[in-house]
Amino acid sequence: MRRIRADWVWTPDGPLAGGEVVLDYDGRVTAVAARSGHEAEEVGGLLLPGLVNAHCHLELSDLRGKVPGGSGLSSWAQALVSRRRAPDAEAMRGAITEARDAGTAALVDVTNSGAPIPLMADADLRGSAQVEILGIEPDRCESARSGAARLLLAPGFPAVETCHAVVSCAADLLASVLAPPPEPGPARTFHCDEDAADTLLLRDRSGPWADFLDRLGRDWRDRIGHADSPVALLDALDVLGPHLALVHCVHTGPAELDRLAATDTAVVLCxxxxxxxxxxxxxxxxxxxxxxxxxxxxxxxxxxxxxDVLADAAVLAAAFPDIDPGVWIAALTTGGASLLGPVRDGRVGGLCPGAEHGLLHVALPATTDPGRTLLDGTRWARRWLSCPLLP
Ligand SMILES: [Zn+2]
Incomplete structure (x- = not known):
């Protein structure tokens, strides 16, 4: 048993000053409490549970800094396609190490090749592999689904089938793949409203995606869904719900956010x-x-x-200073953990008895506001005091 005392402990209910975390011999949390009279390892700083990085594509890890942005999604995606190579195992292993060193206990990773799945299993990560399907014409949908089914047989890591986006998948494919599953499991993540052009395609049959699909010679006009927005299409297909997490939502409007709230559909911010x-x-x-x-x-x-997913939380904290930083820390811990499996107790992924996401120490200086200090943009040194346990 270890008793560790810090300046601050971040619990599911918020920061606890001078708190203590007790670990059993496996590293599982058995107690989180206020300062006691017992002897403890004094570490200062802040204790957090291991973090959840809820959206990644490890198989693109060799493209760091190589795909220019700034002109919207369709030009970025075309630049990506022209640079994309077979997945590089060394780059993926390096990325996994980088994520773990930054405090990541669990990774929700989207893959087309399946190549990252054994590497995540070897690295003892938690999380899920999102085996992503794209398809517009019926024959392509069918071959994409059978290819995904083969990858889902790979043992050793939780994996689910999902679709890429409304602009790359036929409406009937979305309805079939994204429907609520019969058995609870990891949430399916789905790229949504990453660019305003997605709505132009669905609603008006125009814009950069229409030009792109026409250039590729795709038979899309009767196959891609027709709706006022991506969320409206998913709603009409009856696939919104707690089993689904929409990634990005940059252009999701108020009425669509209302539908996500009403259906408990999660959002992943990047x-x-x-x-x-x-x-x-x-x-x-x-x-x-x-x-x-x-x-x-x-x-x-x-x-x-x-x-480093904490750096993304710091960007949100800087952009939206009126929002309590506890919102971002909840998103990095309990919010992300809610996507990992059927147990959606609000405390899963937080530091509380039974927690298994590891114990992370962040070397914060003395502060009266650990949430704001943590997310002030500084890359605070961090280390694992106990590693995440395997599921
Ligand atoms: Zn993505």
């Missing part, structure tokens, strides 16, 4: 990636005001400089 690709952030205050379940992801190294 602010650094959004700023790199399109130069805009989502209506985060609108999401917070509606009590949406939030998580945070870095996105891939093709649109984000590193896999």
């Amino acid at each position: 602010p650094r990636s959004n700023l790199h690709i399109g130069g805009a952030l989502p209506d985060v205050p609108g999401m917070v005001a509606r009590g949406l379940r939030l998580a945070i992801g870095t996105d891939s190294l093709a649109s984000c400089p590193d896999l």
Whole structure:
């Protein structure tokens, strides 16, 4: 048993000054309490549970700094496609180490190749592999689904099938793949409203995506969904719900946010990636005001400089200073953990008895406001006092 005392302990209910965390011999948390008279390891700073990076594409890890942004998603995606190579195992292993060193206990990783799945299993990460399907014409949808089914057989790591986006998937494919699953499992993540052009395609059959699909010679006009917005399409297909997490939502409007709140559909924020690709952030205050379940992801190294998800939370804290920093810490911990499996108790992923996401020490200086100090933009040194346990 270890008893560790810090200046601050971040619990699911907020920061606890001078708190203590007791670990059993496996590193599982057995107690979180106010300062006691017992002997303890004094570490100062802040204790956090291991963090959840809720959106990444490890297989793009060799593209760090190589895909210019700033002109919107369709030009970024075309630049990505022209640079994309077979997944580089060394780059992916390096990215996993980088994420773990930054305090990541669990990673929700989107893959088309399946190549990161055994590497995440080898690295003892928690999380899920999101085996992503794209398909517009029926024959392509069918071959994409059978390819995904083969990857889902890979043992050793939780994996689910999902779709890429409304602009790359036929409406009937979305309805089938994103429907609430019969058995509870990891949430399915889905790129949504990353660019305003998504709505132009669905609503008006125009814009950069229409030009792109026409250039590729795709037979999309009767296959891509028809709706006023991506969320309206998902709603009409009856696939919104707690099993789904929409990634980005940069251009999601008030009526659509209402539908996400009403259906307990989660949102994954990737602010650094959004700023790199399109130069805009989502209506985060609108999401917070509606009590949406939030998580945070870095996105891939093709649109984000590193896999330190705390740096994304710091961008949100700077952009929305009126929002309590506890919102971002909840998104990094309990919010992200809510996407990992069927147990959606609000305390899962937080520091409380039974917690298994590891114990992370952040070397904060003396502060009366640990949330704001943590997210002030400084890359605070951090180390694992106990590693995350395997599920
Ligand atoms: Zn993504």
